[in-house]
Amino acid sequence: MRELHPLLRQSYRHVRLYKKLLDERNVRPEEVRSYADIRKLPVTSKKLLRQSSPEEYINSSFPRWSYAWTETSGSTGEPFKFPLNKDFYFIKKYYCGTSTCPWYTSRKLLDADPSIYRFLVWRGWSFRTLADNVKFADIRTVDRPRGNHFLHIPVSDLREHPLLVVKKLREFQPDVLSGRATTMIELDRIIKKAGNQEDFRVSFITSVGEMLSETQRRYLENGFNCEVYERYGLEELGDVAVECRYHRGMHIYEESNIVEIVDENNRPLPPGSRGRVVVTNLCNYSVPFIRYDTGDIGEILPGRCPCGVSARRLKLYGRTGAYLELAGRRYQFPEFAAVVNNFNDIVLRSQIAKVSDESIEFRFVPLRPVSPQETDGIKSSFMKNFGITPRVKIVEDLPFNTSGKTQFLVDETSRI
Incomplete structure (x- = not known):
């Protein structure tokens, strides 16, 4: 709750939409004192934000020139365009606020750390190794600002210039390859047709953006001779959860997200109950997403994971509205x-x-x-x-x- 309070105060003071929603429910930020009080807050959605002008859901204390426009994939409908503040993107992605940064840099990590590739930290890899020696590549629609050890491949390139994509990946030689499972399957088939499959090696694949079936996991593990991890994230929220080496659900990034499973009346459900996945991102002050309905169906798995990570585990079942x-x-x-x-x-x-x-x-x-x-x-x-x-x-x-x-x-x- 320590991270939620300043977010609510900022949103109430500087984001017209949230002030309006809280006033309609007669709720003040200081009244949300515990996890149980979160249900007092309204559930928001992509539909609600689409119906609002950007001036209503952008933090007015940030200058407009600091924003760059991006959008969701629109795979289940019209893409949702929203502004992204670059400074807060990096804070969200790598530090998640000044109060969290010292916490994860000064202790042994058994809770979820702020790096999106924390599954490697759980395997014993150091932050220095990740920063200095590990190469990451992803195949996705929307690019994000990152360092030289990242390679972005647009999805359209895989369709239009498949052999060029294979050439780039072979030259870059990533340690971790990310993308949708079906995209990775397509890439494997292209590599096999191109020949010299042994020239391309990858240590890990992370599947994100769609549900991963066990058949797809086995296919990718056999095709690329590597371990496959499932990740959960949205363009508007960033990464929310990832598997550990036991692959028994995805550990939630608890330090940067509050994840709820709610019923049709927006009431939180206990672990083991299936419902709608609602996420509050604790780090994005520029365009706050508070009790945001992701459009996914899931459950919080009961009990502790044998890996020792205390963060709760999320299991997904599909999309609402489809x-x-x-x-x-x-x-x-x-x-x-x-x-x-x-x-x-x-x-x-x-x-x-x-x-x-x-x-x-x-x-x-x-x-x-x-x-x-x-x-x-x-x-x-x-x-x-x-x-x-x-x-x-x-x-x-x-x-x-x-x-x-x-x-x-x-x-x-x-x-x-």
Whole structure:
């Protein structure tokens, strides 16, 4: 709560939107004294910010020239454009405020530290090693200001100039490669087609930006001969959680984020309960995100992790708002994902398309040859859970959108 109080005071004094929201609920920053008091604060969302002008949600105490505009990927809808203060980006990413910086530089780290690659610290790597000797590369839509030991590859380059991307990566030789799982799978296939796969080696992959299936994890570990870690983050919030070496949920960056799981009435749920993921970023004073609805479904896993890190663990199940309506009933993303996960031994990438009012097509890239009996098993599982037998189509590839994602649920009836 020590980090939350100054954020609330700043937001109330200098951010018109938060002053308005708190006044409407008759709440003052000083009244939020404990974790239980957080429920007094309103839940915000991307939709709310889109409906507001930038002048309403930007901290007015910062000069406008200090901001640069960026945007979310827009993979599930219209991209959300928002300003980013570069000074506070670096504070958020690497220091997270002056009170936290001495804490993590002067103690042995068993709690989550402010570095986004803290899973390496948990493995025993020193900050000096990370700063001086480790190279990082990522494939993503939006670039961020970073040092010379980072290589950014735009997603569009992988589509338009794949061999050039492979050449850059081979020359750079990153120790850690980050991107969406499906993008990394595409990269692996390009490298194999190009030949001389042994020329490109990477020690770790971090999958971020979409859910990672166990099939995809095994594929990447075998393809790149490295360990794969799942990370959770959003463009507007930065990194929120990452796995440790046990891979039993993602440890939350507790020093820089308050993560809640809430029900449909925005009430916090206990560990082990599934609900909406709501995040308060404690470091971004320039464009505050307080009780921000991420649009994801997840749960806080109960109990302590055997790795010894005390930070709570987060497990994700999919997106809210993503659904298909079939025969008059609405089915959500997590419902479809739960069925598809039963076939992780054969499904590498997949997509479910609504092709008429009462029929769907399940398209997937197979991990291995698929028997007719396994195809029948997929059909039976869909029939059991949704009352509809899908057309099953095995494909060599699935399309990506501009942000580098394959849309899991597609309504193609709107194109007719």
